[in-house]
Amino acid sequence: MVKPLQDPKARPAIPEIRSVRFEQARTRIIERAANLFAEKRYDQVTLDDLIRILGIGKGTLYRYFTNKEALYSQILDLGHEHLQEILRGVRDRKDIGPIEKLQEMARSMTRYIRLHQDIFRVMAIEEPKERCLKSEKIHLQRRERLSMIEAAVDQGVRQGVFRSDIDTWLFSQSLVSALWADSLFPSLPPDPEGRPVQRIQEIVNLFLTGALTPKSPIPLSRGGKA
Amino acid sequence: MVKPLQDPKARPAIPEIRSVRFEQARTRIIERAANLFAEKRYDQVTLDDLIRILGIGKGTLYRYFTNKEALYSQILDLGHEHLQEILRGVRDRKDIGPIEKLQEMARSMTRYIRLHQDIFRVMAIEEPKERCLKSEKIHLQRRERLSMIEAAVDQGVRQGVFRSDIDTWLFSQSLVSALWADSLFPSLPPDPEGRPVQRIQEIVNLFLTGALTPKSPIPLSRGGKA
Amino acid sequence: MVKPLQDPKARPAIPEIRSVRFEQARTRIIERAANLFAEKRYDQVTLDDLIRILGIGKGTLYRYFTNKEALYSQILDLGHEHLQEILRGVRDRKDIGPIEKLQEMARSMTRYIRLHQDIFRVMAIEEPKERCLKSEKIHLQRRERLSMIEAAVDQGVRQGVFRSDIDTWLFSQSLVSALWADSLFPSLPPDPEGRPVQRIQEIVNLFLTGALTPKSPIPLSRGGKA
Amino acid sequence: MVKPLQDPKARPAIPEIRSVRFEQARTRIIERAANLFAEKRYDQVTLDDLIRILGIGKGTLYRYFTNKEALYSQILDLGHEHLQEILRGVRDRKDIGPIEKLQEMARSMTRYIRLHQDIFRVMAIEEPKERCLKSEKIHLQRRERLSMIEAAVDQGVRQGVFRSDIDTWLFSQSLVSALWADSLFPSLPPDPEGRPVQRIQEIVNLFLTGALTPKSPIPLSRGGKA
DNA sequence: GATGAATGAGGGTTCATTCAT
DNA sequence: CATGAATGAACCCTCATTCAT
Numbered sequence: 038m039v040k041p042l043q044d045p046k047a048r049p050a051i052p053e054i055r056s057v058r059f060e061q062a063r064t065r066i067i068e069r070a071a072n073l074f075a076e077k078r079y080d081q082v083t084l085d086d087l088i089r090i091l092g093i094g095k096g097t098l099y100r101y102f103t104n105k106e107a108l109y110s111q112i113l114d115l116g117h118e119h120l121q122e123i124l125r126g127v128r129d130r131k132d133i134g135p136i137e138k139l140q141e142m143a144r145s146m147t148r149y150i151r152l153h154q155d156i157f158r159v160m161a162i163e164e165p166k167e168r169c170l171k172s173e174k175i176h177l178q179r180r181e182r183l184s185m186i187e188a189a190v191d192q193g194v195r196q197g198v199f200r201s202d203i204d205t206w207l208f209s210q211s212l213v214s215a216l217w218a219d220s221l222f223p224s225l226p227p228d229p230e231g232r233p234v235q236r237i238q239e240i241v242n243l244f245l246t247g248a249l250t251p252k253s254p255i256p257l258s259r260g261g262k263a
Numbered sequence: 264m265v266k267p268l269q270d271p272k273a274r275p276a277i278p279e280i281r282s283v284r285f286e287q288a289r290t291r292i293i294e295r296a297a298n299l300f301a302e303k304r305y306d307q308v309t310l311d312d313l314i315r316i317l318g319i320g321k322g323t324l325y326r327y328f329t330n331k332e333a334l335y336s337q338i339l340d341l342g343h344e345h346l347q348e349i350l351r352g353v354r355d356r357k358d359i360g361p362i363e364k365l366q367e368m369a370r371s372m373t374r375y376i377r378l379h380q381d382i383f384r385v386m387a388i389e390e391p392k393e394r395c396l397k398s399e400k401i402h403l404q405r406r407e408r409l410s411m412i413e414a415a416v417d418q419g420v421r422q423g424v425f426r427s428d429i430d431t432w433l434f435s436q437s438l439v440s441a442l443w444a445d446s447l448f449p450s451l452p453p454d455p456e457g458r459p460v461q462r463i464q465e466i467v468n469l470f471l472t473g474a475l476t477p478k479s480p481i482p483l484s485r486g487g488k489a
Numbered sequence: 490m491v492k493p494l495q496d497p498k499a500r501p502a503i504p505e506i507r508s509v510r511f512e513q514a515r516t517r518i519i520e521r522a523a524n525l526f527a528e529k530r531y532d533q534v535t536l537d538d539l540i541r542i543l544g545i546g547k548g549t550l551y552r553y554f555t556n557k558e559a560l561y562s563q564i565l566d567l568g569h570e571h572l573q574e575i576l577r578g579v580r581d582r583k584d585i586g587p588i589e590k591l592q593e594m595a596r597s598m599t600r601y602i603r604l605h606q607d608i609f610r611v612m613a614i615e616e617p618k619e620r621c622l623k624s625e626k627i628h629l630q631r632r633e634r635l636s637m638i639e640a641a642v643d644q645g646v647r648q649g650v651f652r653s654d655i656d657t658w659l660f661s662q663s664l665v666s667a668l669w670a671d672s673l674f675p676s677l678p679p680d681p682e683g684r685p686v687q688r689i690q691e692i693v694n695l696f697l698t699g700a701l702t703p704k705s706p707i708p709l710s711r712g713g714k715a
Numbered sequence: 716m717v718k719p720l721q722d723p724k725a726r727p728a729i730p731e732i733r734s735v736r737f738e739q740a741r742t743r744i745i746e747r748a749a750n751l752f753a754e755k756r757y758d759q760v761t762l763d764d765l766i767r768i769l770g771i772g773k774g775t776l777y778r779y780f781t782n783k784e785a786l787y788s789q790i791l792d793l794g795h796e797h798l799q800e801i802l803r804g805v806r807d808r809k810d811i812g813p814i815e816k817l818q819e820m821a822r823s824m825t826r827y828i829r830l831h832q833d834i835f836r837v838m839a840i841e842e843p844k845e846r847c848l849k850s851e852k853i854h855l856q857r858r859e860r861l862s863m864i865e866a867a868v869d870q871g872v873r874q875g876v877f878r879s880d881i882d883t884w885l886f887s888q889s890l891v892s893a894l895w896a897d898s899l900f901p902s903l904p905p906d907p908e909g910r911p912v913q914r915i916q917e918i919v920n921l922f923l924t925g926a927l928t929p930k931s932p933i934p935l936s937r938g939g940k941a
Numbered sequence: 942g943a944t945g946a947a948t949g950a951g952g953g954t955t956c957a958t959t960c961a962t
Numbered sequence: 963c964a965t966g967a968a969t970g971a972a973c974c975c976t977c978a979t980t981c982a983t
Binding site: 528532610613614615616617618619621628645650651652662665666667669670671673674688695696699700701702 | 753758836841847886890922
């Protein structure tokens with residue numbers, strides 16, 4: 038990930054440099070390919086489309102990926118790995134409380150998504166697939182990420198900041214879905230100009246404080262845990 | 264598209280009846296086809312797969328749909344139309360308030376989704392696609408449905424039941440996303456046995472009352488509308 | 490092999506008829522394909538070449554053979570099966586002695602080869618391949634056929650018609666190779682006009698009586714078995 | 716093609732020496748390449764296979780051969796040239812009679828084949844190909860070699876050692892085919908341990924004296940020349 | 942001179958679509 | 963009206979060939 042600004046002496050250098058170059062080229066391809074896969078169906082993206090926007094030969098693509106399918110699947114892996122890294126970083130911070138963690142997770146996650154919208158979009162396309170073959174893997178990755186959020190919520194519950202009757206998993210999933218939706222469907226009619234950060238803030242607040250006014254009646258049933 | 268609620272008098276009944284049978288067969292095909300499209304990619308579902316589970320000949324399929332693409336797209340239309348109908352029904356009810364409307368919308372929507380999981384899944388797959396050709400149509404349908412929810416929220420805001428500083432669109436979208444996620448990813452680790460209705464209730468409550476305990480500090484910023 | 494002139498009543502007929510038609514079409518394809526594979530290398534024969542001389546669509550070819558490779562390999566199988574059948578028939582005859590058997594084997598084998606030169610040619614191309622994967626099978630088939638000849642020679646040795654010091658396997662192999670060569674390389678300069686049957690006769694005689702004149706000196710060593 | 720038996724005086728030695736090295740490397744490549752082409756089909760041998768067993772770079776290969784096809788075709792040429800040289804040497808010997816010549820031809824030919832089995836094998840694969848482009852050349856080369864044998868047989872006939880009613884061409888072709896077969900299919904079941912020279916001897920004897928015992932009846936017809 | 946990354950023409954294969962039965 | 967054999971356009975992928983290093 039971090040390009041190790043290669044020290045020109047010291048190492049035998051060449052294989053290392055090549056490997057870094059290789060990895061960079063690979064990542065570049067994945068990200069550009071995501072552009073296409075985000076807006077067209079897998080079968081509607083031809084290899085010719087890909088190499089056209091990549092500016093490389095067809096054969097070259099096969100030096101980086103065993104086939105079209107593999108390239109596609111790497112998009113998901115790249116997206117997962119980065120999100121995971123981001124979330125794990127926030128989860129493990131000791132300097133902030135659970136509320137701030139959730140807010141920070143929402144912010145940093147959304148920031149990454151904004152930068153790599155297409156990767157995210159491809160993930161959203163693939164996740165609803167039923168469990169078959171590797172879609173199993175996709176579901177696992179999803180859970181892995183969600184458990185990062187859940188960890189923060191759990192902490193909040195233990196500290197008495199969050200109500201103890203909430204289903205932490207359901208909460209985490211709902212929050213992520215809401216953020217997800219906000220990033221995926223940006224051209225919302227009521228909010229044409231961009232106040233993206235405020236919107237994230239607003240979503241998180243919604244989950245923290247709800248939509249009712251103080252005078253409102255408490256909704257009839259409280260689930261079943263109360 | 265619109266099933267012509269057959270007028271029992273006037274016309275020579277036979278073609279009409281035939282047309283109803285035709286429509287029924289069509290719908291059956293769409294629903295069964297959704298089974299496949301929900302778990303495999305469009306290109307991974309072959310016509311041979313389809314006719315196998317449908318128990319009809321390849322040529323027959325072409326009597327009902329102009330091509331594979333059309334069949335696929337009808338899944339989305341069918342799903343949208345039914346959801347829309349359900350939501351519109353609740354929206355127009357005069358006998359219940361906004362809170363109950365939201366709860367009812369959530370319940371009836373989810374009930375439909377549970378019965379037709381695959382159609383819903385296909386919709387979830389297609390929605391994130393960027394604007395290209397008919398994906399524009401998909402987005403419009405999405406907005407149409409969301410505006411049903413938003414109408415209820417708006418009503419709540421006008422009646423002072425909901426805080427006036429919430430973004431009604433954002434609220435609606437987030438709520439639907441959360442419900443959506445709960446239905447799409449059913450095998451959640453913390454909830455192996457099925458308490459589906461309670462979970463929906465819980466999600467709605469979350470959106471209404473938030474996750475904070477009374478003693479919790481109010482989160483730092485309140486968006487920007489406050 | 491034998492087309493069972495289908496009895497029009499009795500059976501449910503249809504699958505049987507279809508199967509026969511299918512088999513006929515298959516065989517036709519194999520034989521025509523052999524035309525090309527006999528004169529061009531495997532890689533020089535394109536599917537387009539094949540369908541052009543076959544007069545069928547590319548997809549149709551794949552209803553009969555799983556791929557190009559399979560089609561090619563079926564040429565060998567067809568050739569082997571027919572030769573085998575022919576040779577087995579002669580071997581099992583009780584009405585003629587070993588000499589006549591050899592002569593008849595040579596004749597009938599060569600007759601078949603003349604009719605299906607190309608299949609035979611393809612076999613000649615594939616047989617010299619070293620043992621790898623299925624070339625193992627080819628070698629086995631070769632041995633199977635040769636053992637048909639050897640059976641006749643063995644019989645001759647047991648009856649005292651052939652010298653007991655000859656290596657029957659070597660004899661069989663040499664005879665077949667000679668016949669093979671005569672059929673494969675027909676346009677020999679010294680024999681432009683066609684006296685094919687006489688030539689076979691002549692080859693067999695050569696193997697039976699040798700080339701020496703009576704007065705000739707017996708060659709130095711007699712192998713090592715004497 | 717012809718290794719320029721370098722004239723030691725005259726020219727500036729260096730390019731000449733280089734040329735010899737070049738020729739040696741070339742020959743080494745041809746022989747090793749034959750290893751692969753003998754057991755796999757032309758299209759199944761990739762350039763990557765070749766350079767791997769050759770231990771050279773892909774570009775280097777192209778310094779020695781204009782393309783893959785040329786390399787392949789050189790295998791045949793190399794084999795032919797050497798066989799031809801060997802046979803011509805024996806044919807022109809004045810110190811031995813026709814019987815000894817045949818025996819010597821068989822021996823020396825087989826010895827070469829044993830050392831370069833793969834080249835021989837490739838020749839056997841290519842020879843059956845019908846006349847197309849350069850396969851015409853292959854056939855010519857075959858005839859050239861066979862005519863070496865025929866020369867010895869002719870001599871024998873003229874000297875009264877061989878029967879005058881044999882077809883010398885047929886005889887030569889059959890003999891070579893038999894020897895060829897013995898070398899190509901070495902793992903014969905009845906002869907697991909190696910008595911290669913004796914087997915050659917035996918084949919030649921078979922052609923000289925036939926397989927019949929003295930008491931055996933003369934076969935029915937004698938071809939048509941008798 | 943040697944190398945192997947990049948290339949893209951070419952070919953095998955699939956599969957949606959048609960249409961004769 | 964239903965069927966599924968035949969079709970060929972379209973596409974993925976391989977691999978011989980080139981050429982900058």
